[in-house]
Amino acid sequence: MGYFRDARIMKITVRVKTRSSSLRLVKGPDRNFTAYLTSAPVKGKANRQLLDLLSKEFNIARSLINIKQGKRSRIKVVHIGG
Numbered sequence: 396m397g398y399f400r401d402a403r404i405m406k407i408t409v410r411v412k413t414r415s416s417s418l419r420l421v422k423g424p425d426r427n428f429t430a431y432l433t434s435a436p437v438k439g440k441a442n443r444q445l446l447d448l449l450s451k452e453f454n455i456a457r458s459l460i461n462i463k464q465g466k467r468s469r470i471k472v473v474h475i476g477g
Contacts, residue, residue, distance in 0.1 A: 405475045413441050
């Protein structure tokens with residue numbers, strides 16, 4: 396899927412890898428992102444850490460970032476902006 400951008404919203408696909416040794420976001424050659432998170436996927440901790448990471452990387456308020464699909468899976472569709 397990669398990413399899609401309209402006038403107000405950027406839609407990206409993120410593959411999440413939890414329990415990593417470092418916190419980082421990597422853009423792949425297929426225009427998808429891979430997020431390496433240090434937290435475990437317990438009680439939404441990894442999702443919160445993903446939102447914090449995306450907020451920092453895209454320099455946008457966390458309240459403007461939403462996980463639209465995949466809240467309980469490794470592959471997520473995220474809307475940024477709007």
